[in-house]
Amino acid sequence: MITAAAPIVTARLSAYRDSHTLERYLATGGYDALRKALSMTPEAVHSEVNTASLLGRGGAGFPAGRKWGMKRPGPTSYLVINGDESEPATFKDHLLIERDPHQVIEGTIIAAYAIGAAAAFIYCRGEFALGLERLTQACNEAYDYGALGANIFGTGFSLDLVIHPGAGAYICGEETALIESLEGKRGFPRIKPPYFPAAIGLYGEPTIVNNVETMSNLPWIVLNGGAAFAGLGVGSSTGTRLFALSGRVRRPGWYELEMSKTTFRDLIFDDRLGAGVAGGGELKAFIPGGVSAPWFGPEHLDLGLDQDAVGKAGSMLGSGSVVVMDDTTCAVRAAWRITRFFHRESCGQCTPCREGSGWLEKVLVRIEAGEGREEDLDLLVDACDNIAPELGWPPQQTTICVLGPSIPSSIVSGIRMFRDEFLAHVKDGGCPFPPDRLASGAAKGARL
Amino acid sequence: MAHLSAETMADGARLAGCYPERRSALIPLCHLAQAEQGYLSEEAMEDIAALVGVTPAEVRGTASFYDMLHTEPVGRYVLAFCTNIACMLAGAYELLEHAEELLGVHAGQTTPDGLFTIEEAECLADCDRAPCVQVNHRFVGALDSESLDLLVADLTAGNRQTEIPQHGVLCRVRRAVDLPARRGAAAGARSEKTTFAGGAGDGGAGS
Structure with missing residues (x-):
């Protein structure tokens, strides 16, 4: 409630x-x-x-x-x-x-x-x-x-x-x-x-x-x-906060909510807030606090919008922005687009971030385009581990700033939660999601 | 002799005077130059260098880091399509491809008539109106292929010039005052290393 x-x-x-x-x-x-x-x-x-x-x-x-x-x-x-x-x-x-x-x-x-x-x-x-x-x-x-x-x-x-x-x-x-x-x-x-x-x-x-x-x-x-x-909120998460809701949700928007007392389920499904998944589909996953944050699945919906609780569950409330992915969302493509973002925005000072983001993006494009190999999944995780050793949360840092260690979040989440979907791209030689949701340019490798 | 207009140079000098160190005005001055010229010409970078006290190479080296600063000419209207996660889930790539077909150029290119440049942008922070498009950094709301056609037709006909001004995000509103608190502050309140650089900005009257 x-x-x-x-x-x-x-x-x-x-x-x-x-x-x-x-x-x-x-x-x-x-x-x-x-x-x-x-x-x-x-x-x-x-x-x-x-x-x-x-x-x-x-x-x-x-x-x-x-x-x-x-x-x-x-x-x-x-x-x-x-x-x-x-x-x-x-x-x-x-x-x-x-x-x-x-x-x-x-x-x-x-x-x-x-x-x-x-x-x-x-x-x-x-x-x-x-x-x-x-x-x-x-x-x-x-x-x-x-x-x-x-x-x-x-x-x-x-x-x-x-x-x-x-x-x-x-x-x-x-x-x-x-x-x-x-x-x-x-x-x-x-x-x-x-x-x-x-x-x-x-x-x-x-x-x-x-x-x-x-x-x-x-x-x-x-x-x-x-x-x-x-007096507002619970524990260390005090006051209210502006939550930004976007992605595959009926009512994307900003909602100022008392900290901790609202759950992700409320934010996404309550009629006064997100009003549920767009198009009537199923919720597949959501990002709880900006694309630097590891993804959550439906099992995390009842967590409160609380900094400590989200941290303990292995992600972060971060910038307070929640992105909803539904059953039409391709996990590989989502991870690719987020990785592409980090690659484009890496300042270039530190090798793990500058080079890592680029190679990760290339491998993800290869998988999305149906040209991936089964061992690419291990390759992705291994490269992520080089950027943020042990892939824990909060991540360890090999770089000057936290941009680098933010890169693995989407990839590691995607592979952990949707391994079969990654493998299906490899085994079936392409993306199983309908073409109208496909970034055809990405699949063709044109946007590398 | 400056290449930028006297007005831009005066505004630039005044802006530079608003910072404890003039170099801080480098990026704002790049925006001012783009408002006048549409991009950063070699000559504009020389003028900026002179205003903030660095070499033209330092201006170029700094400007080249930033997506909004163009060291090559761009179109009269820069259409920026966000394709990041929230917009991608709302069909941003399909919209971008539609724009590429409509205008006959790819992202990163300018139409031969010099009217439009298309860019694939990162998140523009308007995610509840996805897919998000900016024209010269003015939000034009969530678009679909039909409304994009209308927008392009409108821009081509010159109908949106009030709503979407020329380049440069500082082109319409200027700071009206210099630094009255600083003038009133006791001298020597700052440590020696970072003494306020006295500059052209100091003398201007607040309006």
């Missing part, structure tokens, strides 16, 4: 077409939280966020308050907001940026105040042209309104905010790559240690990198208190 919970981050935008304007934002209580925060000490604001136990909403799920606490002391530090949303099937930050940019900005100012940042940057994915326009417009409005710039609301606190466009690179969602990109360079992740942003970040200064949705939660937390936020 679905526990009714008042939406926190989508409350303002749901009802209004002009939700992105300052006028509407103010009419719905906008910037009240900032005024309240500025009347508190930075430590008190930080303490509320700790009490809220707000988990970072970018994908790794690290508690935001603890992250702030790790910042190396120093005269200059920065706050960088990660709006480079690119994890396939994730589209919550896109929504928040386009439809409620002031909420993102208000949260950013609150966070900057709490951590004492000298300046803040919102790195917005370049492909969000409308989002960039609305964020920039909202930033201009916030300056005019006195919420940004010198002596904000007459409190003596000053902050400049720069809206920064990306230019199309998944890897820039990784926080050290994002910092490189923000410095005007190629998006190459930095090696950690020593380059933990909280110690050595933007321009070498201590830097906190937080996700857009994380910021969008802050105004509510400040206004209602961290305890009220922690």
Whole structure:
């Protein structure tokens, strides 16, 4: 069953077409939280966020308050907001940026105040042209309104905010790559240690990198208190979260749900949410948290949308995006397309990721095209094992960043769950799924 | 003498002044140049290099990393078809193939009249409207082959120019203020290594 919970981050935008304007934002209580925060000490604001136990909403799920606490002391530090949303099937930050940019900005100012940042940057994915326009417009409005710039609301606190466009690179969602990109360079992740942003970040200064949705939660937390936020959800998964549902489902969309109290079955099948599998077919598998996450089968449907529970079951809630595959979905093709994505987006620094993703893609194309061999299944698993030894979860890392170890998820899941289907491609010399769902270009090898 | 227009150079200088280190403006300036020229010409990269204080090779080396930055000319309209998992399950490859037949070019190519470039894109974060298509990075919603035909006809007739402007995601809204907080901040608040580079952006009045 679905526990009714008042939406926190989508409350303002749901009802209004002009939700992105300052006028509407103010009419719905906008910037009240900032005024309240500025009347508190930075430590008190930080303490509320700790009490809220707000988990970072970018994908790794690290508690935001603890992250702030790790910042190396120093005269200059920065706050960088990660709006480079690119994890396939994730589209919550896109929504928040386009439809409620002031909420993102208000949260950013609150966070900057709490951590004492000298300046803040919102790195917005370049492909969000409308989002960039609305964020920039909202930033201009916030300056005019006195919420940004010198002596904000007459409190003596000053902050400049720069809206920064990306230019199309998944890897820039990784926080050290994002910092490189923000410095005007190629998006190459930095090696950690020593380059933990909280110690050595933007321009070498201590830097906190937080996700857009994380910021969008802050105004509510400040206004209602961290305890009220922690009262929602279960255990360490507190508050609400925007879940992005897509794939073979009747009602794809974003749904803000109380953490833990809703199950994957509710999300996918409840008439008010996903409303079941598209076309009336059977659910075959689903990805619980972005394509970096291992797949789940029907036996996992009753798990709650809970970070710990999903982790214990061998996958991750990740970016909160759920992709539904039905009985018309070819597991080989799904694994191929995800692997192709990682191959295209690998930054190229580390051999296991750069080379591994390419070879894995080639082998998967071969199987999909009916030219595979039985031993290809072992070959795939072996190559995956070279990228993330022992293929456990969370994965071991042989690369600078976590893009590499994310590659095996779909392949290992696919082979574990649908071994017979992989073998059928080999034995029958082709894909058993109807041609109208076939990427004929892929099958012909044309897209290699 | 700059190759980019005086307006773009002025906007670029101002943007560069918004960052503690000017090089940070490299990617935004590439977007500005693309808004003017449609792609990054050698000359534009030289201008950007001068504005942010790096070599033209560093601009090219950085730009070539990013999918949205084009070092070769592209069509007036860049049609980006997401084919990632959610869109693939909604028929994205069939739609892309339809576009390739309709326009007579493959993904990665431009029509001979210079009007359309087709790209196979990675997830564009609009997965509840799959298959997802962008034209010059403006979302045009979930399309099927019929609505794609209509869209292409419309674009060819020049009917969508207000909705879908020229290239460059920074072409319509500009930052209106410089950095008032920085001006108000006590000098020396930052450590020495990363002193704010005084630049053309410093002098502009907030509007």
